[in-house]
Amino acid sequence: MAVNRLFKGFSGSTTADDRSGAASVITPNDTSRRLEILDDFEQAGIGWLWATDAEARLIYISEKAAEKLKQPMDTLLAQPLTAIFETDVENPGDRSERPLNFQLTARNKILDHTVRFALNTPKSEHRQSWWSISGHPKFDAAGRFQGYRGSAKDITVEHERKVVDSRLAEFDSLTGLANRHRMDKKLESTLAAYKAAKRCCTLIMLDLDRFKHVNDTLGHPAGDELLRQVARRLERVVGSRGEIGRLGGDEFQIILPDIDDRGKLGELSNKIIQIISQPYTIDDKRATIGASVGIAIAPYDGVDKLDVIHNADLALYAAKNGGRGQFRFYSADLKDEAAERALLEEGLRDALANEALDLHYQPVVRVEDNMVVALEALMRWDHPERGPISPAVFIPIAEESDLINQIGAWALNKACTDAMAWPKSLRVAVNVSAAQFAHSDLIDTVTHALETSGLAADRLELELTESVFMGDGETIDDIFRALKQLGVRLALDDFGTGYSSLSYLQSAPFDKIKVDRTFVDGCTQKDQNSAKIIAAIIGLSDALGMETTVEGVEAFDQLEIVRGMNARFIQGWIYAKAMPQENVLERLASGDLRIEPDGPLRHRPERRSVFRRIGIIHDDHRYDALMRNLSKTGALIDGLLGVPTGTGLVLDLTGGQLVVCTVTRVQDAMIAVEFETPLVSDGAGGLCTRHRVSPYVLASAGMQGDTPKSKPLFIEVAAVSGHAAMDFSD
Template sequence: MPTKTSHRVIDQGLRDEVYVSLVRSLYADPRTLIVGSSGTVLAAFVTGFMTGHPAFYGCAFVLLALALVRAADVAQFRVAAKQIRDPREATRWEIRYTVFSSIYVFVLGLWSFLTFALQASPPVQLLAFSMTLANMIGVAGRNYGSRMLVMTQLSFAGVPLLAGLTLGGNSHYAIVACVLAPFLLSFKTIADKLRATLTTAVVSAKHERLLAARLEAALDNMAHGLCMFDQNGMLSLVNRRLPAIVGLPAGLAEPGRRIGRFLVRCRRAGLIGSTQLRSLVLAARLALRDHSEARLTTTLASGRILELTFRASGATGTVVVIEDITEQRQQEDTIRQLALYDPLTSLPNRSLLKAHLQSLIGEAGKSFAILFIDLDHFKKINDTLGHPCGDALLVEVARRLTALLDGASLIARLGGDEFVVVIPDVTDRARLEAITARVSASLLQPYEIEGNAIVSSASMGIAISPDDGRDPDIVIRNADLALYDAKSSGRACARFYDSSMIEVARARRIVELDLREALAQDQFELFYQPIVAIGTGRITSCEALLRWRHPERGIVAPGDFIGIAEEVGLITQIGCVVLDKACREAMLWPDSVSVAVNISAIHFRGDAIIEDVAGALGRSGLDGSRLVIELTESALMQDDAQALSILVRLREMGVRISLDDFGTGYSSLSYLQSFPLQKIKIDRSFVSGRRETQKDQTLLVGIARLCKELGLTVVAEGVETAEQLDNLAKMGAIDEVQGYLLARPQPTPLVRDLITAFAARSLTAKVERLPLRRGLR
């Protein structure tokens, strides 16, 4: 809102402009000045000639000189008029004009006074009187712009004239003087009114110019194009933005063109086509006819999309506002694409899939089948080759599915490696089995991704509507349950949904709820299996093995609930409980015995593992060197850089790191060099003899010696027979052994006795005489 100060500035500026305009009005019409002065000077010389009196000749010469001076002054003003903006400069010119004009009229009044005072003849008196009165009348018509000038001229000319009439000695002249006095005063009133009229005109013109400038600035700087047609359909106004938006050639949008001719010329210029021309003409005619508002969206030949709004009224004609909505439409298309389509594969996403299923279900009697497809071991591809390769594989899968299935089928990607195919009007199982067989065969063909040959099978779940559900979410869920059954059956196969699967899902849900209850009620227990030094026979460490003591089911093995705990996000909380219990138990053992804790790959991600390990050590008081963290390769494969950072921070706490099940993964040898490991546990498959004997021995010896040379402690798992133990001892590269031959997992009270018993014995004795071996198996 403008302040009082800003109003004063605006008012002062306006007063200055009015004042300058009033001063300009004094010099506005030099012709009247020249003509009037010429007639007056000529009349003065005539009176001098008629009377022969030198006073009249003197007045005539003075008037002539003043007329020439005033003419020169007017000429100088006309030269300097354009530069006159300052009120002080205008004041100087007003004073000059007033001085010259006042002297002129004073001489004029003196001339009239002398004709009466010297008793000149009546014709002479009449001539001087009429010329003086005419000049005084001109005061109101020409010099009204200066209040000072009006007063001086009326005074300098009127007083001598009235004095002459009064002193003329004629009663008639005295009467004329009395009548003339108020008449002369009325000239001032007329001049004031003329000056007020000029002031109002100047102020109005100022406001109009300001309003016009603001309107022009607003029109030229508005974001949209605008043009106006008068009541006759003639183009009357175009703002600066319109040619840029429409791409109008120069001269095409000139005012004075009819709207129809204007649009035809736009078509000829290639801006619009014939269809757009007809639409625009129709919209314009309707707006002109009905004096209403009409909207129209059209596309130019350049591809720009414009929205035109026609607003018509009987008084102003038609205003057309043109808005370029190209970017808006592109953004809307982008938002629609992101909302309904997968950005990686451009396939429909879950939202569009559900809308499509809802439309199918809404059609009476419409049946369809859903294929829920999941790539087998896709995570390993991401982990080993990187996410860019994984993304490229998903794009190729989408391409193969699109090429394989007909256009009636909808193919969607739900996220990750999950795809859904909706096949309408197909419920026959034989046909669906044939389709899934073709899909499996197509997806099983090798992929060439960034120079890598990839082979990936697919598991599929199939649900049929309406038998397997009449709601999109239910049908998708049932297909997902069938997919889970296919993956549980060994993958690379397809399964149809049946009602028993929902029972399995409910059972899994019950396990999830029970797991949450188990955490709240502290139902988890730890058993410990010793790890024995092969040279001394002493227990060097005990591996903590989780057990769940269910109030109804009894002891539940980890294999029955760990997978579910990982899926529902409880594994981290369970891992924290295991760390706490293991560290507290280890505080009751000899300082030479450490405790080994298996950490889930999910728990290992992020910084939670660091906080949990530090918290368990701090709460129990256990030295970090007595805690061994056992990890599988899957935990290290998630993100090498992150895994290395976590391992380094654990080592800084003194914690030792052991790689479990070594030899079964994809990149085990690289981990020996990349990560700060202290211990390697060779997978039991190399010890148990389930592989070919010669290869078993070769691999076992090679791995053990390699790790030994790298300074790692080598542990052999799964020792179940005395023969296996003897062979490992003879090998010379195995440091520690673990297995049922030595001891089965023991609850906390027994493991302490077992540590004591092993401390008093040595594995150098024969296997048959191993202490407690028979009783602990």
């Protein structure tokens, strides 16, 4: 029998059977009967035996074990045990196991060690097998190591069940992404390890915009399918750079170890927002959502899990309340945006009830003769305590509450009434949100506004964005059909942003396309495709027999470019900003509807007026000064006398933001500096450094003392925020 080979040479006597009916006891000396029991044990498959020599080579294994592995005996014997089995590195058990090689080398006793069959041979057709092995080291009488003697059993079924149970406990069953439990453990362990190593880790919080509308219009099964598609898109964008988790609902989280470059993080966030905003096809229906992103970076924005999560949440709320479809980095001046949002919603309800909202109107001008052909109604809210609040802030709040339909109806009624005081040649354009468009009362609301005011239907233009196409296609077609039967005009707003689809232009009876201002902002910059995109949209619109309005023209260089592309209608500050009704009536009183363009010669989108106290470091001295304006490549600083051109300085913008720069121009206490490395967008319309000095480094530097070793070379002078500053710009 097989086991005889292992125990060959053992001696002992055999006890005869007791025919009298008494128990036939097997004594330790009854070698043959003991071997028979071992053979029965092996044949039954209850467990198997194995043995190695002193070099950890397999010298014996039960025949049934080889059969179970579907391996010939001679393939297994004489192989190193570690070549046949390896420790399961993804063991779902609570305790981590040392590698098998370590146990054998240390000659430790092995107890229920989980291993995976690892021998790769052409005959390996079986599925993965997991075994539990036990063994003990054998020594001879002289204490020389002889190898291991042990047992084994197949635990594949139990192991796979544990893997499934572990996955259910740590992964989201809907999307397959990590769940909140796993992400919390991952973030906590990463931050703890990285704190000791003084490494960085970024946490991105992501929330889907307009997801609730998908559930409400297409149903929860469609919402589930949308979440699955969002998960796959996130995996494609993030790749192996980090771990992605779904926390629940439409909340996602991304952990990015060893990434703190805010330029790269901003680019990644923008890419995530763009990819998530691409339309989805679900059961032959189209859905469009958006995404908002909040970013916190350890150790700059916190060193433990709760702080980093809290700060990423604050950044996310800021992104949502800043207009959505945006990213925000955490900064120390962010408030509790959830509480802020609640206060704004309450104030918005009061403003609506007390008629504290207003409409301002921005002219749309015909390029060939500078004549006004329409005015767009833009919502304004002057809060009694906070002052003017941007529509990009309060409109999303209205959309998430039950206020948007009331506000939309009020705007339609007021715009139509105000337009009745204008010449009949002028149209009025009113924005209609996706939530308002999908509401069952839209047609009645538009009809009521026209009938109450007496405005001719063809003088009303409804501006819609691509998000109105989310929902049931037949219902959308019915709404478009009903609006056209009323005789109103339809414009597709913000065309060219996100993932515009030509199918929108096929399926909806638009009279106008509006080119988004983001393309106008970039059309004068080098190496930009914005100008080509504007030309393509204008050409497409002309081919389809639609009008085109180019938004956001502010300077003459932009005006010349869009004129050269045969743009027929322009809307922007170069003609006029939005103005209240009384100012519109004053301009119209003369009867002349012509507005001559007036604005700067060149568009400088990167220039920002700022009045911030900063530190200036030169050698081992620190000076205080006032930064008056800031661009990606330089700044204007007031408050330092005697600084020669060409001097190298370091600006301390606070929060670990240090900028190396060179003085390029000087006039009295005003200096212009050029940055060695350009700044990047902070996601909130401002600028920030790509990298920050780690608080670990700052703490270490602080411990060394800050006593200057030389005399200061420059003189600090008082710089007042309200004083006019010299303009060093070209």
